[in-house]
Amino acid sequence: IEAQLAADPMERTAIIFVGRSLAARGFGESSLYDAHYQRRFRGRDGL
Incomplete structure (x- = not known):
């Protein structure tokens, strides 16, 4: 697989x-694209 990907990258x-x-x-939505979600490396003031 490694050789194939080196020859023809995805x-x-x-x-x-x-x-x-x-x-x-009954589950919570992802916060991945929520601009107000406080991330580890970007606080709320980093909007």
Whole structure:
């Protein structure tokens, strides 16, 4: 795999979700794109 990637590097990847996880309920949304979420290296004043 390492040699193949060295010869032809990946430019994009994807995650494909299949199964019961798609029907999950009762969980919090991700804070990944929440501008008001205080991150480890960027505080709230870093907006």
